[in-house]
Structure formats: structure tokens, C-alpha cells
Amino acid sequence: MTETFTPIILGQYIPQIPPSEEYLTLHFSPTAAPRNRRWRNYGLSADFLGDYFAAFFPGGELLAGKINRRDTVKAAVSYVANELLENAVKYSDSTVNIPISITLYLYEQAIIFRVINHATLDTVHQYQTYLQQLLNADMDEFYTQQLEKTAMGLGESHMGLLTMINDYGAEFGWRFSPVSSAETITVDVMAQLQV
Amino acid sequence: MDIKTDDYRVWYDPEANTVFFQGFLRLDGMEAYSPVMSLLLDAVEKQPQITLNLRQLEFLNSSGISMLSMFVVKVRQRGDVQLYLQGAENVLWQTKSLKNLQRLMPGLQLEFA
Numbered sequence: 001m002t003e004t005f006t007p008i009i010l011g012q013y014i015p016q017i018p019p020s021e022e023y024l025t026l027h028f029s030p031t032a033a034p035r036n037r038r039w040r041n042y043g044l045s046a047d048f049l050g051d052y053f054a055a056f057f058p059g060g061e062l063l064a065g066k067i068n069r070r071d072t073v074k075a076a077v078s079y080v081a082n083e084l085l086e087n088a089v090k091y092s093d094s095t096v097n098i099p100i101s102i103t104l105y106l107y108e109q110a111i112i113f114r115v116i117n118h119a120t121l122d123t124v125h126q127y128q129t130y131l132q133q134l135l136n137a138d139m140d141e142f143y144t145q146q147l148e149k150t151a152m153g154l155g156e157s158h159m160g161l162l163t164m165i166n167d168y169g170a171e172f173g174w175r176f177s178p179v180s181s182a183e184t185i186t187v188d189v190m191a192q193l194q195v
Numbered sequence: 196m197d198i199k200t201d202d203y204r205v206w207y208d209p210e211a212n213t214v215f216f217q218g219f220l221r222l223d224g225m226e227a228y229s230p231v232m233s234l235l236l237d238a239v240e241k242q243p244q245i246t247l248n249l250r251q252l253e254f255l256n257s258s259g260i261s262m263l264s265m266f267v268v269k270v271r272q273r274g275d276v277q278l279y280l281q282g283a284e285n286v287l288w289q290t291k292s293l294k295n296l297q298r299l300m301p302g303l304q305l306e307f308a
Contacts, residue, residue, distance in 0.1 A: 035223070036223065039223045040202075043202075043219065043221045043254075043256075065284055065285075065290055066284045066285045067284075067285050067287055067290070071285075071287070072287060075286075075287035075288065076287060078254070079254075079256075079287070079288055082221060082254075082256060083256065083257055086221075086223075086256065086257075086258075090224075143295070144298050147264055147295060147298060147299060148268075148298075148299060150261045150264055150265070151261070151264040151265045151267065151268035151299055152265075152268060153265065157225070157257070157258075157261045159257040159258070159260055159261045159264075160256070160257035160258075162257075163257050163260060163291075163292055166295075167291040167292045167295070168291060
């Protein structure tokens with residue numbers, strides 16, 4: 001008998017994304033070209049998204065450090081978009097030929113990233129277990145432990161997710177829901193970045 | 196010791212005892228960083244100190260940050276190496292993420308310019 005998978009929501013998932021006048025969606029077909037060639041495209045796409053959304057912000061005033069608001073948005077969007085795309089590709093079920101999508105929604109003080117990909121039930125179970133640990137932990141302590149573990153070469157790093165949360169202050173939400181066959185799960189990730 | 200592609204360059208300058216990083220580094224996972232890691236380990240071999248100059252490295256993905264953290268721990272394990280990291284205060288990822296490497300090795304010297 002096949003296990004039934006009920007939709008699960010974790011973290012700060014926003015069921016109804018507020019209307020935004022500026023948004024942009026990119027789709028990536030997982031099997032169109034060899035992975036090493038596509039990999040470079042993810043980075044270029046992340047840079048494009050950074051440039052595109054940065055153009056809505058003023059360039060002159062300096063924030064706390066030596067980087068103005070436009071350049072801060074550009075670099076932060078590029079980092080977050082790249083990590084989200086890398087994760088979506090890494091954890092996607094390559095046997096399911098459904099494109100990965102990334103949408104960015106622009107607001108006055110925030111940008112919402114939404115990435116949708118498809119993964120196997122096994123991958124999703126492992127990921128959910130990890131997320132439960134993350135959401136119940138003290139972030140600072142968890143980050144240090146995970147960094148040490150990664151540095152010692154012990155297990156999966158998840159440093160992408162941790163740097164986005166800890167270093168960039170991104171707030172995450174996840175929704176996992178079954179596609180028609182219960183073996184494939186739609187992973188819907190939302191990251192909210194204050195800008 | 197010099198790794199050069201269209202996107203990035205990493206090289207060791209023995210006179211300055213410094214490894215320089217330049218460009219955009221976002222390789223596909225930790226394994227893809229092994230040539231860079233080898234360059235770093237070769238550079239630090241038998242040296243009492245080493246500097247990593249990251250000022251012109253505009254982008255490093257999280258696998259690259261993991262690679263740096265792995266290098267920091269290798270240096271820590273040696274116990275007799277002074278490690279200097281030079282960052283740029285106008286490159287966002289460096290201002291956000293480099294300080295975390297000091298969690299692994301409090302004696303690591305981090306200089307921003």
C-alpha cells in the first residue's frame with residue numbers, strides 16, 4: 001500500500017502572497033542540457049535577478065557599512081537566488097521532467113523569493129527532519145555546530161540555507177504537497193528578505 | 196600554483212605568502228572545490244603563516260564558504276599556523292559571512308579594507 005502524504009507547512013510560509021506590481025518568474029528545465037552547463041546558467045540568472053531588482057533602489061546613500069542600498073540589494077538577491085536555485089537543482093528528482101521555477105516579488109521594504117521544485121518522498125522526509133531540528137534550535141548555536149560539522153567533512157552541510165538565515169536574515173517557509181503520484185512531492189520554498 | 200577560468204582565478208604568490216582570489220566562484224558542490232583546496236593546502240605546507248586575500252572575490256557560494264571553513268579547521272588542527280584573511284568592506288558576502296570563520300578558529304586574523 002502506498003503511504004499517503006498530507007500537505008505540510010513549516011516555518012513562515014505565506015499562503016497568500018501580497019499583491020506586488022513588480023515580479024519576475026524564471027523557469028528552468030531540469031533535463032535540457034548537461035548539468036555542468038546548466039550550473040553556470042543558474043549563477044548568471046541569479047546575477048540577472050540581482051541587477052534587475054537592485055535597479056528599483058537608490059544608489060547614493062550608504063547603509064551602515066560601505067555599500068549603498070542598490071548594491072546591497074543586488075548582492076543579497078544574487079546570493080539568495082543562487083543558493084535557492086542550487087538547492088532546488090540538488091534536491092530535485094531528475095526523473096520527473098517538471099521545470100524548476102523561481103519568482104521574486106518586490107515590495108517597498110522586502111523581496112519575497114518563491115522557488116518550486118519536485119523531489120522524491122525520501123528526499124523530502126530527510127529534509128523535513130532536518131528542518132524540524134533547525135526550527136527548534138537556537139540559531140546561533142545550531143549554525144556554529146553545523147559549520148564545525150561541515151568543516152570536519154561530516155555529512156551534508158546545508159550551509160546555503162544556514163547562511164541565508166543567519167547572515168542575510170532571510171525568513172523561510174516551506175510547503176510540501178503531493179503531486180498525483182504519492183512518490184513525487186512538490187516543494188514550495190519561500191524566503192523573505194528585508195531590504 | 197594558479198587556477199584560472201573565465202569566471203575566477205585563484206593563485207599563490209610565494210613572495211607575499213598569500214593566496215589571492217578573484218572573480219565569481221560558485222562551483223557545483225564541495226567536491227568541485229578540491230583543486231582550490233589542494234592549492235590552499237600546498238601553499239600552507241611547512242609555512243608558519245599564510246594570508247588569504249579575498250578582496251577581489253565578488254561572489255562565493257555556500258559550497259565555497261564550506262570549503263573555506265574546511266581549510267580553517269585544517270589550519271587549526273596543525274596548531275602552528277597563523278592565518279590571516281583579508282576582506283573588502285564593500286563586498287557584501289564578505290561582510291556577512293567571513294566573521295563566522297572566527298567561530299572555528301578564534302585566533303584567525305580578519306582584516307577589512
